[in-house]
Amino acid sequence: MDVLQTLDAIWSARVPILHGLGNTILISLLSIVMGTILGVVVGLLLTYGNWFVRLIVRLYSDFLRGTPVFVLILACFYILSVVGIQLTAFQAGVFALTLFCSSHVGEIVRGSLQAIPAGQTEAAKSIGLTFFGTFFSVLLPQALRMILPTWVNTATEIVKASTLLSIIGVVELLLSVQQVISRTYLSLELYFFAGFVFFLVNFTIEKVGRFVERKVALPT
Amino acid sequence: MTVPVLEIRNLHKRFGSVEVLKGIDLTMQKSDVVSLIGASGSGKTTLLRCVNLLEDYEEGVVAVAGEQIGYVERNGKRVRLREREIARQRAMTGMAFQQFNLFPHMSAIRNVMLGLVKTRKMSKDEAYATAESWLERVGMADRKDHYPGQLSGGQQQRVAIARAIAMNPQLMLFDEVTSALDPELVGEVLSVIKGLAADGMTMLLVTHEMQFAHDVSNKVVFMQDGRIAEEGSPDQLFYHPKSERLAAFLKNSKF
Amino acid sequence: MDYDFNFAAVWRDFDLLLSGLGLGLVLAVVSIAIGCLIGLLAAFGMLSRHAPVRWVSTAYVSAIRNTPILVLILFTYFALPQLGVRLGKIESFIVTLAIYSGAYLTEVFRSGLVSLPPGLREAGLTIGLTEFRTKILITIPVMFRNVLPALGNNFISLFKDTSLAAAIAVPELTFYARKINVETFRVIETWLVASLMYVLACSIIAALLRQVEARLAIPR
Numbered sequence: 001m002d003v004l005q006t007l008d009a010i011w012s013a014r015v016p017i018l019h020g021l022g023n024t025i026l027i028s029l030l031s032i033v034m035g036t037i038l039g040v041v042v043g044l045l046l047t048y049g050n051w052f053v054r055l056i057v058r059l060y061s062d063f064l065r066g067t068p069v070f071v072l073i074l075a076c077f078y079i080l081s082v083v084g085i086q087l088t089a090f091q092a093g094v095f096a097l098t099l100f101c102s103s104h105v106g107e108i109v110r111g112s113l114q115a116i117p118a119g120q121t122e123a124a125k126s127i128g129l130t131f132f133g134t135f136f137s138v139l140l141p142q143a144l145r146m147i148l149p150t151w152v153n154t155a156t157e158i159v160k161a162s163t164l165l166s167i168i169g170v171v172e173l174l175l176s177v178q179q180v181i182s183r184t185y186l187s188l189e190l191y192f193f194a195g196f197v198f199f200l201v202n203f204t205i206e207k208v209g210r211f212v213e214r215k216v217a218l219p220t
Numbered sequence: 221m222t223v224p225v226l227e228i229r230n231l232h233k234r235f236g237s238v239e240v241l242k243g244i245d246l247t248m249q250k251s252d253v254v255s256l257i258g259a260s261g262s263g264k265t266t267l268l269r270c271v272n273l274l275e276d277y278e279e280g281v282v283a284v285a286g287e288q289i290g291y292v293e294r295n296g297k298r299v300r301l302r303e304r305e306i307a308r309q310r311a312m313t314g315m316a317f318q319q320f321n322l323f324p325h326m327s328a329i330r331n332v333m334l335g336l337v338k339t340r341k342m343s344k345d346e347a348y349a350t351a352e353s354w355l356e357r358v359g360m361a362d363r364k365d366h367y368p369g370q371l372s373g374g375q376q377q378r379v380a381i382a383r384a385i386a387m388n389p390q391l392m393l394f395d396e397v398t399s400a401l402d403p404e405l406v407g408e409v410l411s412v413i414k415g416l417a418a419d420g421m422t423m424l425l426v427t428h429e430m431q432f433a434h435d436v437s438n439k440v441v442f443m444q445d446g447r448i449a450e451e452g453s454p455d456q457l458f459y460h461p462k463s464e465r466l467a468a469f470l471k472n473s474k475f
Numbered sequence: 476m477d478y479d480f481n482f483a484a485v486w487r488d489f490d491l492l493l494s495g496l497g498l499g500l501v502l503a504v505v506s507i508a509i510g511c512l513i514g515l516l517a518a519f520g521m522l523s524r525h526a527p528v529r530w531v532s533t534a535y536v537s538a539i540r541n542t543p544i545l546v547l548i549l550f551t552y553f554a555l556p557q558l559g560v561r562l563g564k565i566e567s568f569i570v571t572l573a574i575y576s577g578a579y580l581t582e583v584f585r586s587g588l589v590s591l592p593p594g595l596r597e598a599g600l601t602i603g604l605t606e607f608r609t610k611i612l613i614t615i616p617v618m619f620r621n622v623l624p625a626l627g628n629n630f631i632s633l634f635k636d637t638s639l640a641a642a643i644a645v646p647e648l649t650f651y652a653r654k655i656n657v658e659t660f661r662v663i664e665t666w667l668v669a670s671l672m673y674v675l676a677c678s679i680i681a682a683l684l685r686q687v688e689a690r691l692a693i694p695r
Binding site: 272274303304307308310311313314315317319320321322323324325334335338339340366367369370380383384387 | 592594595597598599600601602603604605606607608612613616617620693694695
C-alpha cells in the first residue's frame with residue numbers, strides 16, 4: 001500500500017470526491033427529513049386511525065419493511081419512469097430512501113406512543129386537556145425522548161443505504177471514489193478511504209445523538 | 221485428632237481499599253452445624269463465599285478437609301491454583317443460594333444430574349438414579365421433569381439443595397436460602413435443612429431466621445464489621461449475649 | 476397512466492426468481508451461522524478483563540456497524556485480491572456478510588450475557604465446573620434462548636441484505652429481477668413480483684422463527 005500515492009490520488013480528485021460527499025449528505029438529509037415527516041404521519045395513523053386506515057397503513061409499512069432497500073431503490077428508479085413520472089436517478093433514489101425511512105420511523109413512533117402508560121392519557125384528560133392538548137403537551141414530549149436513540153440509528157442506516165444509489169448512477173461519495181479507482185487502480189486504499197469517510201460521518205451522527213440524548217434526558 | 225472439615229485461619233478479604241473481612245478464625249468438625257448471624261454488611265455472606273472461592277481472599281488460610289482452597293505456597297509466594305484444581309476444590313463443598321440459581325434451561329432432574337455427570341463422571345443412568353433419590357429426599361420426585369420456571373420458590377430451593385447435596389460434598393454452604401421466599405414457603409425449605417443436620421451433614425449457614433439458627437446449630441457466630449464479635453452455643457448467644465451490640469441485634473431480629 | 480399489465484414474461488422466468496430466492500436464503504443462513512461464532516467471540520471480548528481485548532472487540536463492532544455494507548462487499552471482492560486474498564463471488568459475499576452480521580450479533584450477545592443473573596455462573600462453578608464448561612453448558616445456552624427474538628430479527632434483515640449480492644453479480648433474486656427487467660421491459664410486474672417474494676419470504680421466516688422460539692423457549 002503506497003500511502004503517498006493514495007493521498008496524491010485523493011488530493012487530485014478532491015473536487016469530485018467532495019462533490020460526492022456533498023451529494024451523500026444531501027441525499028441523506030433530504031431522505032431523513034422527508035422520511036421522518038412522513039413517518040410521523042404513518043405512526044400517528046397506525047396508532048389513532050380507524051381499523052380501515054390502520055389496515056392500509058399497516059400494509060404500506062409492512063410491504064416497505066419487508067422489501068430490501070436495494071430492491072426499493074431499483075423499483076422506484078425503473079418503475080417511476082414507466083408510469084410517466086420523469087425523475088432523475090437522484091430524485092428516484094431519494095424518493096425510495098424516503099419511503100424506507102418513513103416505514104421505519106412510523107414503527108418507532110407507533111411503538112413509543114403505545115409504550116406510554118394509558119394512565120398518562122387518562123391523567124391528561126382528567127385535567128381537561130383535549131386530544132391535541134394531550135398529544136402535544138403530554139404524549140409527544142415523552143415519545144420524542146424514547147424515539148431519539150432508535151431514530152439516530154435509523155439516520156445512520158439511511159446514510160449507509162445512500163451508497164446504494166451509486167448502482168443507479170448517482171455520483172455520491174462511493175461512486176465518486178470508484179471513479180478514482182477506475183483511473184488509478186488503487187482499489188484497496190480507496191475503498192478503505194471511502195469506508196473510513198462513511199465511518200466518520202456515522203460516528204459523528206452517533207456521538208451527536210448521544211449528546212442530545214443526555215441533554216434532553218429527564219432527571220432521575 | 222481428626223482433620224477438621226473446615227479450618228479458617230486469619231482470613232482477610234478486601235474489595236479494593238475496603239477491608240470486609242479482618243482476620244476470621246473458624247474451625248468446623250464433622251457434623252458441625254454453624255450459623256453465621258449479623259447485620260447486612262457485616263461480612264457473613266462474603267465469608268461463606270470465600271470458602272468455595274466465589275470470592276478470592278488476600279490473606280490467611282481457608283482449608284477444607286486439610287486442603288487449602290484456591291492457593292498454594294510456592295517458594296514463599298502465594299500462588300492461585302489453576303482453574304481445574306479450583307473447580308475440583310469447589311466440588312468438595314456444595315452451596316445453596318438466596319436466589320436458588322437453578323439452570324432455567326434444564327428440568328429439575330437434569331439440574332441435579334449435571335454436576336454428577338460432568339464433575340463426578342457418573343454414567344447418565346447412575347446420575348439419574350442418584351438425582352432421583354435426592355429429589356425424593358427433598359420431596360421433589362414428583363416434579364422432577366418440571367423446569368425451574370414452573371416451580372414455586374420453595375420448590376426451586378429444594379431442588380437447588382438436592383443439586384448441591386447430590387454431589388456428596390464434605391461441607392454444605394447455605395447463603396440466606398429462605399430470604400427470597402414467601403413466608404409460607406420458608407418452612408418446607410427449613411425442614412429439609414433440619415433433616416440434613418439430623419443425618420450428620422456438616423453445614424455452614426448464613427441466615428436471618430434466628431429461631432431456626434437456634435434450633436439447628438450447635439454453634440452460632442455473630443459477625444460485626446468483618447470480625448467475629450461473639451461465638452458460642454445457641455443458648456449462650458441467644459439467651460445470654462455478652463455484648464450490647466448482639467443484644468441490640470437480637471432485639472431487632474425479633475427473636 | 477396507460478400501462479398494460481402482462482405478467483406472462485415474469486411467470487416464464489419465475490423459476491429463476493425462485494432459485495435466486497433460495498440462494499439468498501442459503502447465503503443468509505451460512506453467513507449468520509459464521510456470524511454467530513464471530514459475535515460470540517467478540518461479545519466475550521467486549522466483556523474481557525483485558526483492556527486490549529475489549530478495545531479490539533469494540534473497534535470491530537463500531538467500524539463495521541458504521542460502514543455501509545456495499546462498501547464492505549466491494550472491498551472484500553475487489554480490493555482484497557490486491558493483498559493476495561482471492562475469493563469467488565459467493566465466498567467473498569459470505570465472508571462479508573458473516574463479518575457484518577457478527578458485528579450486530581456481538582451487541583445482541585453482549586447485552587444477553589450482561590443481563591443474565593450472575594448467580595447462574597456461580598451455581599455452575601459451585602458444582603465443580605470450570606469457567607469454560609460453565610459458559611458452554613449454562614451461560615451460553617441460556618443467553619441464546621433469551622436473545623432468540625433479536626437473533627431472528629437479525630436474520631431477517633440479513634436475508635434482505637443478500638439482495639446486495641447482485642452488486643457483484645451473485646445470481647440471487649435481485650440479480651434475476653434486474654435481468655428480467657432489462658430483457659423483457661415488464662418493469663412494474665418484475666419489481667412487484669420480486670418485492671412481494673421478499674415480503675412473503677420475510678413473513679414466512681418470521682412466522683417460522685416464532686415457532687422455533689416457542690419450541691426452544693424455557694418452559695415457565
